[in-house]
Amino acid sequence: MSDRISLPDWLTDVLSAYGQVLSELFWFFVGLTSVYLLGRIVLVPLVARFVRARNRNNPTIESAAQTYLRVVLIGFATLTGIIAAGYGNVLSESAVIIAALTFALGIAGQQVFGSLISGMFLVADPDFNVGDWISWPGGEGTIESVDFRVTRVRTPNHETIAVPNTELTDNALTRPYGRDRYRITEQVYVAYYEDTEHALLELQQIATNQEFVLDDPAPNARIVELGENAITLQTEFWIADPMNQDILTARSDFRRTVKRRFDEEEITLAPPSAQLLSGEVTVTGERTDPSGNGS
The missing domain is CATH 3.30.70.100 (Alpha-Beta Plaits)
Incomplete structure (x- = not known):
């Protein structure tokens, strides 16, 4: 007689399904993490060093290259994780899923993509560089970096503010002073x-x-x-x-x-008021007591 306990078929199916899901999640994170860490440790520093060597007088290009390369790296790592989990055929064969994802990203990420495109225009502008002093309708300060969604600016109060890229591209910028x-x-x-x-x-x-x-x-x-x-x-x-x-x-x-x-030097900076009065006032008269007799 065997002592093994047989599980119900439905429980076996549930455990099998959970095991498959956990296995797919495991391989997804393995693929994503491996590609992302490899890119951050090897690819990003290598590209940054190359860009720095080719653009020594333009730190904006280096900062932007690192930012956008990290974005591409995240997307590629995610795609690798999906393929490692065994869902590569879904992406290649299901036009409905691709269309749905495209529509969802287009609606939800409209503002994000707008900031991304605005950031690219700012990076491409030769008069917009890290270290420059700029002024726009919302404030003024020194450009510290151009990121994926915002540009970081240090104000005269030594505060760093994150200005949406779209705000800088939609408004007139003034850069009258240079960086020196x-x-x-x-x-x-x-x-x-x-x-x-x-x-x-x-x-x-x-x-x-x-x-x-x-x-x-x-x-x-x-x-x-x-x-x-x-x-x-x-x-x-x-x-x-x-x-x-x-x-x-x-x-x-x-x-x-x-x-x-x-x-x-006894120079009056401004008159104390809009009207200056000069002269004197003299008050004369008699005081009358309650009895009616003047005094």
Whole structure:
């Protein structure tokens, strides 16, 4: 007599199905992980080294090449895992599944693909490079990297923000300063009764004497508006690479020096109010007590 316990047919079928599913999952992850790790360890560094050697003055190309290569690598690793799991024939023979996947990706990934295409346009733009200072309607800062979906920008506050690539391609970008210098523009308001020429000379001299200000181009100062209550003066000066400068501190130091120097020279920065009153008021009269007698 045999001691083996026979399982019901339905339970045997269930266990067999689970075993097949686990086996397929195992081979799927083996194929995916093997290809992905091999690509990240060998292929990506090799391509990055090649791109870096061919584009030494354009770090944007290197950053973008690594980003898009990782995307392709993930797709290829996933496809390898599917084939390793034994579903390669499904992908090659089932037009319905391929059409369904294409439709689903087209609907769900519309924004992602839009960002991807926008990122490619940014990478191809010769005036858009890592290290450049840019300004757009949503802010300004230094480009740190162009990724799959976003561009990372470091702001003057030393905060890194992720800007969608579509926002940069859909709006006008300003890159007036290059990557080796940055222009700071400051405005001050002086009263009409002050010596404007004296104020302009002081502004230009203050900017020239700041240690962080570049000698070339030289600082300048000019009148930009004759306002209703004050004259607007503007000075422009340049500092070195904004990646290595604290722009907010530079602005603050310049403004502090302007306030101190104008106080010493007795130059009124702006009238205290829109209307200036002068003169005196004299009050005369008699005080009347409750009894009706004046005093």
